[in-house]
Amino acid sequence: NAGVTQTPKFRILKIGQSMTLQCAQDMNHNYMYWYRQDPGMGLKLIYYSVGAGITDKGEVPNGYNVSRSTTEYFPLRLELAAPSQTSVYFCASVPGGGQPNQPQHFGDGTRLSIL
Amino acid sequence: DAKTTQPNSMESNEEEPVHLPCNHSTISGTDYIHWYRQLPSQGPEYVIHGLTSNVNNRMASLAIAEDRKSSTLILHRATLRDAAVYYCILRDVSGGGSNYKLTFGKGTLLTVNP
Numbered sequence: 293n294a295g296v297t298q299t300p301k302f303r304i305l306k307i308g309q310s311m312t313l314q315c316a317q318d319m320n321h322n323y324m325y326w327y328r329q330d331p332g333m334g335l336k337l338i339y340y341s342v343g344a345g346i347t348d349k350g351e352v353p354n355g356y357n358v359s360r361s362t363t364e365y366f367p368l369r370l371e372l373a374a375p376s377q378t379s380v381y382f383c384a385s386v387p388g389g390g391q392p393n394q395p396q397h398f399g400d401g402t403r404l405s406i407l
Numbered sequence: 408d409a410k411t412t413q414p415n416s417m418e419s420n421e422e423e424p425v426h427l428p429c430n431h432s433t434i435s436g437t438d439y440i441h442w443y444r445q446l447p448s449q450g451p452e453y454v455i456h457g458l459t460s461n462v463n464n465r466m467a468s469l470a471i472a473e474d475r476k477s478s479t480l481i482l483h484r485a486t487l488r489d490a491a492v493y494y495c496i497l498r499d500v501s502g503g504g505s506n507y508k509l510t511f512g513k514g515t516l517l518t519v520n521p
Contacts, residue, residue: 393498395453
């Protein structure tokens with residue numbers, strides 16, 4: 293199993309450009325999450341999804357959009373990149389729908405710089 | 408989510424035990440204590456969780472105080488590969504799906520000396 297796969301691993305954007313961060317999981321997990329991590333800080337939740345077609349805002353959703361058309365994929369969209377969005381982005385998944393203490397499985401992150 | 412307090416950093420020597428403390432004085436009865444760690448340039452990984460009783464797994468042990476206001480993650484023999492940021496997280500499981508969310512603090516940066 294590949295687990296949670298994030299692409300690209302690194303990206304440099306110019307202010308105002310847009311891009312989509314890709315996240316895929318092959319574990320048939322229902323719940324998926326996007327976090328961002330600024331230097332020296334813990335992770336902050338951007339958006340999450342409890343199943344295909346269902347998404348909801350987390351702690352820091354401004355400037356981002358998500359979609360979840362299938363169980364496997366949960367892309368994160370930046371429409372107008374701003375320097376404040378320079379960060380490391382992590383995608384995670386959980387089986388969901390049952391035992392509440394299932395561990396989250398994380399990808400290795402996308403390092404995004406906006407100049 | 409209830410708040411946790413951890414030291415910013417700790418040091419250990421290789422092959423010695425490490426005790427990583429976490430204070431959570433406002434913990435509620437439905438809060439589970441979870442620990443994750445983040446190796447350099449990687450995403451977090453699950454370590455262990457518990458509610459009231461001490462827990463052991465292949466990675467670590469979790470000791471929970473009787474009043475549940477604090478807990479300690481124990482690495483029995485630290486290796487260089489254990490150098491990471493360790494996060495102590497409380498998870499309220501009394502609700503529905505949204506309670507699978509994790510709220511991360513800054514964690515404890517563990518340095519392991521050879």
